[in-house]
Amino acid sequence: MSLSRLRKAVFIPSFAIVAFAAVYSLVQPSAFVATMQKLNAIILNTFDWLFSSAALFFLLIVVVLYFSPAGRVRVGGSKAKPQLTKFRWFAITLSTTIASGILFWGPMEPLYHYHQPPPGLHITPATPEAADFAMSTMFMHWSFIPYGIYTLAAVAFAIGYYNLKGPFGLSSLLRPLAGVKADKLGNILNVLALFALVAGMAASLGAGILVLSGGVTQLTSIRSSPLLFGVITILVVLAFTISATSGLQKGIRILSTWNVRIFILIAGAMLLLGPTTEILRLTGRGVSEFITTFPERSMIGFSSENREWAGDWTIFYWANWLAWTPITAVFLGRISQGRTIREVIRFNLLYPSLFGILWMGIFSGSALVSASGSDTLWNILDSGGNAGEIIFALFELLPIAQVLSVIYLITSFLSYVTAADSNTSAMSGISSTGISPQNQEPPKWIQVTWGALIGIIAWVMISFGGGEDATGLDGIRMLSNLGGLPSLFTMIAVSIGIVFFIIRNKKRATE
Numbered sequence: 001m002s003l004s005r006l007r008k009a010v011f012i013p014s015f016a017i018v019a020f021a022a023v024y025s026l027v028q029p030s031a032f033v034a035t036m037q038k039l040n041a042i043i044l045n046t047f048d049w050l051f052s053s054a055a056l057f058f059l060l061i062v063v064v065l066y067f068s069p070a071g072r073v074r075v076g077g078s079k080a081k082p083q084l085t086k087f088r089w090f091a092i093t094l095s096t097t098i099a100s101g102i103l104f105w106g107p108m109e110p111l112y113h114y115h116q117p118p119p120g121l122h123i124t125p126a127t128p129e130a131a132d133f134a135m136s137t138m139f140m141h142w143s144f145i146p147y148g149i150y151t152l153a154a155v156a157f158a159i160g161y162y163n164l165k166g167p168f169g170l171s172s173l174l175r176p177l178a179g180v181k182a183d184k185l186g187n188i189l190n191v192l193a194l195f196a197l198v199a200g201m202a203a204s205l206g207a208g209i210l211v212l213s214g215g216v217t218q219l220t221s222i223r224s225s226p227l228l229f230g231v232i233t234i235l236v237v238l239a240f241t242i243s244a245t246s247g248l249q250k251g252i253r254i255l256s257t258w259n260v261r262i263f264i265l266i267a268g269a270m271l272l273l274g275p276t277t278e279i280l281r282l283t284g285r286g287v288s289e290f291i292t293t294f295p296e297r298s299m300i301g302f303s304s305e306n307r308e309w310a311g312d313w314t315i316f317y318w319a320n321w322l323a324w325t326p327i328t329a330v331f332l333g334r335i336s337q338g339r340t341i342r343e344v345i346r347f348n349l350l351y352p353s354l355f356g357i358l359w360m361g362i363f364s365g366s367a368l369v370s371a372s373g374s375d376t377l378w379n380i381l382d383s384g385g386n387a388g389e390i391i392f393a394l395f396e397l398l399p400i401a402q403v404l405s406v407i408y409l410i411t412s413f414l415s416y417v418t419a420a421d422s423n424t425s426a427m428s429g430i431s432s433t434g435i436s437p438q439n440q441e442p443p444k445w446i447q448v449t450w451g452a453l454i455g456i457i458a459w460v461m462i463s464f465g466g467g468e469d470a471t472g473l474d475g476i477r478m479l480s481n482l483g484g485l486p487s488l489f490t491m492i493a494v495s496i497g498i499v500f501f502i503i504r505n506k507k508r509a510t511e
Contacts, residue, residue, distance in 0.1 A: 005443050009187045010169075011431040014194035018453050032460070036482065043319075043485050044311040051484070052301040052310070054492055055318045059148030061495050061502075062345060065155065070505035071342040075333075076162040082338035086347070088253060092335060094263075094352050095256035095415065096422035097150055097328060102142065102356065103412045104207040106363035108390040109141070110134040111378050112313075114371055120305030131368045135286025138360040140297055141314065143353040146321040149491065151349040153329030156494045158336040158344065159501065168435035170326050173490065177497025189490060190430045193326035196483040197427050198454055201324070201420060205458035208416035209233055211391070215409035218392035219402070226463035233459045236413065240420035241451035252425075255418040262411045263359070266404065271362050273398045278369045283361035319484030326487055330426040367394055424451055 024032050065071060074080055084092065113134035117123040123130050153173060160166040160175030160182075170193045171186035212232045213224045222228060243255060271279060290297075301310035336344045367390070371377055377390055391408060395401045427450055428442035429435045435442065 005432045005434050006446070007190075007431055007433050010190040010194070011446070014191045014198075014431070015449070015453075017191075017195055018198050018457070021457065039482060043482065044315060047485065047488065048301045048307065048311055048315050051315045051318045051322075051488060052299050054488060054495075055145050055149060055322075056298045058152045058491060058495055059145050061498055062148045062151050062155075062349060065498060065502055066342055066345045068502045068506060070502045071345070072340055073159070073163070073505060074338070074340050075158040075344065076337040080162070080338040083335055084253075088257060089335065089339075090347055090351055091260040092252060092256040092422070093332060093347055094355060095259040095418040096252070096331060097147070097324075097348075097352060097419065098356070098415070101204060101207065102359050102363070103391070103408070103415055104211045105142075106138070106360055106391075107367040107377075107394055108381070109313075110138055110364040110368050111371055111381060111390070113137050114368055115378055115382075116309075118300065118303075118306040118309035120300075120303045120309075126371070128372075131282060131372065132285045132289050134368055135282055135361070135364055136289035136293065136297070137313070138364045139286060139290040139357050140294070141317045142356040142360050144349065145298065146317065147349045147353045147356075149318075149321050149325055150328055150332065151345055152498060153325045153491060153494055154332035154336060154348050155341055155344055156498055157329045157333030159341075161333060162337055168330075169430045170330070170490070173326065173329060173494050174497055176501040177493060189326070192486040192490070194427055194431070196323045196485075196487045197327040197423060198450070198457065198483070201423055201454045202458040202461060204320075204324075205233070205236065205416060205420065205454060206462040208236065208412060209458065209462055211412045212236075212409065214389035214392055215405060215412065217389060218405055219409070224389075226459075229463050230459055233455045236416060236420075237451045237455035239413070240417040240424060241448050243417055243421040252418065252421050255414055255421065259411070259414045259418050262407065262414070266407055266411060267359055267362050269404060270366060270398075273400070273404075274362075274366045275369045279362060279365035282365045282368060286361065286365075287357070319488075321484075322487040322491060323483030324423065326490055327423050327426045327430075330430065331422045334426075363391070370394060370397060420451070420454070424454075 021032070082089070111134075114130050115125050117125060117130050117133050121133065123133055156173045156176055160172030161168065164172070164175040164179070166172030166175040167183060167186060169186050170189035171182045171184075173189070174182035174185065209229050209232050210224075213228050216222055216228065216232075217224055243252065297314075300306050301315055303310075332348055336348075339347075367377060377393055380389055380393060392405050395404045395408070398404065424447050425442065428447040431446050431450075432442040
């Protein structure tokens with residue numbers, strides 16, 4: 001193990017902070033969770049309004065950027081060539097951003113909105129109106145706003161790194177704003193981003209572990225427990241660290257291509273074998289409500305009556321996506337070389353958002369159709385069962401349930417491994433020296449180190465972070481909110497830089 005390429009000013013502080021949290025969480029898990037709960041409450045009570053307004057603002061900037069003259073700028077310069085075909089680019093982008101999120105939350109989350117809608121909207125639970133609200137909320141949480149956040153950051157890094165010749169690190173995100181002066185903040189930004197991503201990846205890994213353990217429980221007699229969570233964690237961490245160390249053109253490319261194919265297969269099977277007409281009808285109503293209520297619902301956290309609900313859901317999602325954003329931007333921006341900014345926006349915002357709407361229409365719609373005729377799925381959640389079991393209970397209502405369950409289990413595993421692969425590679429890259437457009441692979445031992453820490457924290461939070469209900473959802477929410485806060489302020493600075501970039505390129509186009 002050579003330390004010659006280790007960026008000590010970045011790796012040591014971030015590793016020390018995360019390692020302390022990991023050890024503390026193992027030695028005194030109850031005290032660790034209690035501390036996280038206090039910090040989480042402070043964040044939500046203080047910054048909920050900023051999360052809501054900033055997330056919408058980021059999306060609006062991306063839309064303006066697309067239609068502005070700046071949208072014609074090519075990442076890497078006019079002679080730059082793409083690294084990937086368009087299909088592989090889309091497959092990698094979708095697989096590395098969506099992770100296990102849609103698999104875990106898609107069939108489970110709408111049940112909460114159906115039975116527990118926000119009080120300020122005066123919607124009667126478990127009614128057709130509640131179903132429409134649940135579906136439109138799924139589209140809100142899993143389409144344009146979150147992908148707008150990712151896309152804004154990806155464009156900023158791509159321009160800062162390739163066009164403005166910034167270093168391989170988070171300071172390049174701010175090159176459009178501050179130029180070379182941004183490099184002075186490089187180490188601080190990298191340390192904060194590493195903490196944020198460890199929190200975000202641990203939260204997503206926690207969700208993935210719950211899905212996988214739910215599948216194991218459904219297919220065998222093994223019940224969910226910290227021991228089962230631990231075994232699954234080890235297997236997943238081993239898989240994504242091995243994949244990450246194989247490089248972009250091997251592990252990530254192969255995994256993401258197969259992942260998208262399986263996504264399409266299982267979504268098609270769910271639509272055709274399930275209550276197709278009801279799913280399509282509910283999806284249509286959900287899309288209509290999503291469009292007509294978009295401005296109001298995106299700011300739902302501003303309502304005092306709905307503030308607690310927004311903190312549990314909408315703000316939680318914006319914090320979760322923001323926690324992943326800086327490092328994800330490094331990866332997405334890195335594979336954007338040779339593409340115009342308009343192409344980057346289409347492949348990072350438009351196409352993944354449309355896919356998310358289709359996926360949620362099928363899986364959330366199936367769960368809501370089932371919930372309208374039976375309380376079986378809701379009883380699993382209401383009784384404190386493993387939330388990851390919801391999808392497998394839904395499969396039991398369909399033909400070839402066992403086959404679908406096995407395929408879904410494999411998809412869940414591949415989905416998280418693919419996403420964690422890319423982000424582990426990116427976070428290892430900013431912990432290393434010598435990374436350039438010609439040499440983009442960090443040392444393997446750094447990737448293994450980060451992977452192990454993420455696994456430890458995820459296991460503790462889902463095993464002990466959920467309190468007596470043992471679902472781990474509270475732990476996942478806490479991690480996401482903590483990781484999203486530093487990223488929120490970074491992204492506000494990034495958005496200002498992109499506004500300046502739009503103005504500069506508009507002036508050039510008129511000269």
